[in-house]
Amino acid sequence: MGIIEGAKKKAAEFFSNSQTARNLVLNQVVKYLEKDPEKNAVKIFELLKKGVDDPESRDRVDKVVKYYNEMPAVREYINKVLTNTNSNCLKKFFTNFFGNATWYGIPRREQMMLDHDAKIPFIMLISPAMRCNLKCTGCYAMNYDPNDDMPKEEVFRIVKEAKEMGIYIFTILGGEPFFTDYLIELFRENQDAYFITFTNGTLFTEEVASEISKLGNCMPIFSLEGFEAETDHRRGTGVFQSVMDGMDMLRSRGVPFGVSAATGNHNVDTVGSEEFVDMVMDKGALMIWYFAFMPIGDNQKGTIDMMLTPEQRIQIGRRAREIRSTKSIYTLDFFNDAPFVGGCIAGKFYCHINAKGDLEPCIFCHFATENVLNRPLIDCFKNNELFKSIRKRQPYNDNLLKPCMMVDNPQMIRDIVAESGAYSTDETSAMQINDPEFMEKIDKHAAAFTPFAEAAFEKDFKGTGNYRLSNFEKDNAKNVGKENTEESTEKKEQGHACGHCGGCGGHGHS
Numbered sequence: 461m462g463i464i465e466g467a468k469k470k471a472a473e474f475f476s477n478s479q480t481a482r483n484l485v486l487n488q489v490v491k492y493l494e495k496d497p498e499k500n501a502v503k504i505f506e507l508l509k510k511g512v513d514d515p516e517s518r519d520r521v522d523k524v525v526k527y528y529n530e531m532p533a534v535r536e537y538i539n540k541v542l543t544n545t546n547s548n549c550l551k552k553f554f555t556n557f558f559g560n561a562t563w564y565g566i567p568r569r570e571q572m573m574l575d576h577d578a579k580i581p582f583i584m585l586i587s588p589a590m591r592c593n594l595k596c597t598g599c600y601a602m603n604y605d606p607n608d609d610m611p612k613e614e615v616f617r618i619v620k621e622a623k624e625m626g627i628y629i630f631t632i633l634g635g636e637p638f639f640t641d642y643l644i645e646l647f648r649e650n651q652d653a654y655f656i657t658f659t660n661g662t663l664f665t666e667e668v669a670s671e672i673s674k675l676g677n678c679m680p681i682f683s684l685e686g687f688e689a690e691t692d693h694r695r696g697t698g699v700f701q702s703v704m705d706g707m708d709m710l711r712s713r714g715v716p717f718g719v720s721a722a723t724g725n726h727n728v729d730t731v732g733s734e735e736f737v738d739m740v741m742d743k744g745a746l747m748i749w750y751f752a753f754m755p756i757g758d759n760q761k762g763t764i765d766m767m768l769t770p771e772q773r774i775q776i777g778r779r780a781r782e783i784r785s786t787k788s789i790y791t792l793d794f795f796n797d798a799p800f801v802g803g804c805i806a807g808k809f810y811c812h813i814n815a816k817g818d819l820e821p822c823i824f825c826h827f828a829t830e831n832v833l834n835r836p837l838i839d840c841f842k843n844n845e846l847f848k849s850i851r852k853r854q855p856y857n858d859n860l861l862k863p864c865m866m867v868d869n870p871q872m873i874r875d876i877v878a879e880s881g882a883y884s885t886d887e888t889s890a891m892q893i894n895d896p897e898f899m900e901k902i903d904k905h906a907a908a909f910t911p912f913a914e915a916a917f918e919k920d921f922k923g924t925g926n927y928r929l930s931n932f933e934k935d936n937a938k939n940v941g942k943e944n945t946e947e948s949t950e951k952k953e954q955g956h957a958c959g960h961c962g963g964c965g966g967h968g969h970s
């Protein structure tokens with residue numbers, strides 16, 4: 461039997477034999493969650509470990525237990541999540557995230573690789589529409605009308621086919637996701653999936669909050685620029701208060717939610733400040749997601765000037781790690797946590813479908829070779845030349861603090877687009893590959909960051925990271941059922957267990 465046939469057989473056995481045992485485990489977890497989740501926290505983790513086969517996932521659960529036992533902030537955080545979240549939302553999270561996306565999903569996605577030579581991501585981002593009820597300064601969403609929306613039937617079909625491929629975690633963006641009138645219906649019809657929505661928070665009503673609470677499979681993430689002054693300055697008067705009200709509505713119902721902070725050189729000090737973090741914690745948010753400003757959209761050259769300076773970029777990463785190890789809130793940093801997941805995850809562990817149906821490798825990378833509308837979804841992953849071209853280059857360099865093909869290694873995006881023949885999915889992204897002024901500017905930006913990244917990678921990460929997750933192409937068929945355990949791994953992951961649980965729309969693992 462050849463390697464591929466052997467791996468296929470192993471995957472099939474793994475897939476069928478383990479389901480019953482996993483269902484038993486999951487039922488017991490659900491019982492603990494219903495009874496006294498805080499008291500049963502360690503038992504829950506032990507059970508979750510039984511449900512995973514690969515050493516990396518088991519190791520990750522072990523680390524969570526270790527941190528839970530040894531770090532007061534982690535213990536407090538986990539207890540807070542288990543105590544404050546209503547049991548319906550907790551059950552949906554554990555069932556959909558562990559049961560469906562992980563235990564069921566990993567072998568399913570690996571089977572798709574074997575059957576179709578298609579790398580299926582862990583998480584799929586979908587922007588069903590680019591419309592929004594706000595008109596924020598500089599935002600592109602105001603240029604769209606209903607005719608630009610993806611047809612509702614296509615959104616439902618994509619989610620259905622994605623689940624058949626083993627994807628159960630979806631991030632819904634836009635535009636404003638709650639501006640589409642079928643969002644709650646989408647959650648209701650896909651109770652086995654988990655949805656994370658990035659929202660401006662202005663459309664939350666008691667009715668919407670109650671529906672989300674009842675369904676339990678949605679975690680809203682509210683966008684904030686900082687406090688009231690910063691948020692309302694960009695988004696409009698009253699927006700900050702709407703977000704606060706939305707948070708209150710969710711908190712009172714025990715629905716988990718988080719905050720996303722687009723971080724540029726103008727607001728990095730604010731969103732990283734003690735006061736901001738405490739304010740967000742007091743409101744009941746469970747996480748803060750720091751997204752460094754990227755040069756995309758209508759004013760790409762101008763946005764380069766809004767990006768974090770090299771010092772600021774390193775500093776917010778350190779700050780995010782400090783917050784999550786000392787406070788009972790989880791923080792993620794889109795770029796600075798990349799060493800934990802092997803660098804760039806575009807086209808590998810996550811992807812984005814825009815409102816026109818273009819299948820993009822990353823929310824910020826507006827290029828595609830495939831459009832999913834009116835086509836079987838699996839066909840768009842099979843032989844996806846753009847994704848293949850990206851994956852074979854990942855990581856783009858050994859320094860995982862420079863993970864990005866667009867801002868840290870800009871020659872990469874030029875080579876990738878040239879090799880794959882990808883088309884530009886918006887009017888301005890082609891600038892990255894053919895506008896000399898933009899290219900010179902971003903090259904300088906990348907060069908300026910390099911010495912800072914080198915020093916910080918050495919100092920903060922001892923010059924290493926989770927390279928096992930860096931390049932899927934090298935170890936696909938051999939690792940069925942034991943994903944990312946390639947023995948040839950030269951460098952070992954350094955400790956970080958729960959940072960990238962895949963609920964993440966940015967850097968998440970498989």
Ligand code: SF4
Nearest residue numbers: 804805806822863864
């Ligand atoms: S590092 Fe990869 S996933 Fe992150 S923004 Fe850059 S291309 Fe996208």
